[in-house]
Amino acid sequence: MYPPTGMVTELPPFAESGLPAVGDLVFGGHDVTATPLPKRAEELAAGGVLPHGLPAAVAAELAAADEEIRPGGPQPGDTRTEAELTEALAEDVRSFVRRHDLARAVVVNVSTTEPAPDDVDAPLPASSLYAAAALRAGCPYVNFTPSTGLHHPRLAGPAGSAGVPYAGRDGKTGQTLLRSVLGPMFAQRALAVRSWSGTNLLGGGDGATLAADPGAAAAKNAGKERVLAETLLGGAPEGEVHIDDVPSLGDWKTAWDHVSFDGFLGTRMVLQTIWQGCDSALAAPLILDLARLLARADERGLSGPVRGLGFYFKDPDGGPAGLGEQWAELLSLAERLR
Numbered sequence: 001m002y003p004p005t006g007m008v009t010e011l012p013p014f015a016e017s018g019l020p021a022v023g024d025l026v027f028g029g030h031d032v033t034a035t036p037l038p039k040r041a042e043e044l045a046a047g048g049v050l051p052h053g054l055p056a057a058v059a060a061e062l063a064a065a066d067e068e069i070r071p072g073g074p075q076p077g078d079t080r081t082e083a084e085l086t087e088a089l090a091e092d093v094r095s096f097v098r099r100h101d102l103a104r105a106v107v108v109n110v111s112t113t114e115p116a117p118d119d120v121d122a123p124l125p126a127s128s129l130y131a132a133a134a135l136r137a138g139c140p141y142v143n144f145t146p147s148t149g150l151h152h153p154r155l156a157g158p159a160g161s162a163g164v165p166y167a168g169r170d171g172k173t174g175q176t177l178l179r180s181v182l183g184p185m186f187a188q189r190a191l192a193v194r195s196w197s198g199t200n201l202l203g204g205g206d207g208a209t210l211a212a213d214p215g216a217a218a219a220k221n222a223g224k225e226r227v228l229a230e231t232l233l234g235g236a237p238e239g240e241v242h243i244d245d246v247p248s249l250g251d252w253k254t255a256w257d258h259v260s261f262d263g264f265l266g267t268r269m270v271l272q273t274i275w276q277g278c279d280s281a282l283a284a285p286l287i288l289d290l291a292r293l294l295a296r297a298d299e300r301g302l303s304g305p306v307r308g309l310g311f312y313f314k315d316p317d318g319g320p321a322g323l324g325e326q327w328a329e330l331l332s333l334a335e336r337l338r
Helices: 037-046 059-064 082-101 126-136 153-160 175-188 204-212 213-232 279-299 321-334
Strands: 029-031 070-071 107-109 141-143 164-168 193-203 241-245 252-262 266-280
Touching: 037 059, 082 126, 082 213, 107 126, 107 279, 141 279, 164 279, 175 193, 175 213, 175 241, 175 252, 175 266, 175 321, 193 213, 213 241, 266 279
Parallel strands: 029 070, 107 141, 141 164, 193 241
Antiparallel strands: 193 252, 252 266
């Protein structure tokens, strides 16, 4: 047994919130890669992300979840209309619920970042097709990526009338988590930030995708910059965030920030931070949190954007930007779910 480190919903304030037990969750989904889950778990253990021996210990559970993985879409050459694709995806979710006799399903987008669409009249991006399918299936929805998802203008009407809770977007796991703490610190101490620049060194598939697609990288960086614009005195300072692909890092990443600011009588000072970690290990407990919180919100009859979940996102659906205020709102949500 391993402790639920990183799972906020395992803290005492959530003990009486009626959340489903982690052991009661059943996993399935769509994926564009063909690597079986047991093999992927072995690779993560070899890279130091998972404890050695864990994949073997949960081999049966991994195999069961792998049986519920369907090919992601739409695939190149698929001639189905948006309505047909959405219905097919929604029926996959309904079928999953029926096969396992589940009370409900929560749809979570954890796929690779997409570029933001330039034309609202263009075909819906994959993330928005899945969001539309979640609405059609009557399922709570979480967008843990910077992709458009439910934020597409053409989904505003269906999202408002679906009667399901949802949350997003872009999970806050590392560099932006620090920014959401440090930004309010500078503002509350009346310190003027002159510039804030950052660099991310990423391995794995995420680094390669973002390096190859400037549009996807821009979508990824937008949330990082938004936190500063919303928390610092005078709005966003000078500086940019750069993402570099370093394949040898594997599933690990390094994020470095350089902050220059003025103190009393214009004294110039600098703060530098270095964050080294594994994104999947940081994100996994948050995704479990969100699945549990949205399932309970649905059970309690909540609908629309769930106030209080901004704590988890770079680009939340409303609420404050600072982590302290977001934490207070999350605790209020825990009370409402009781």
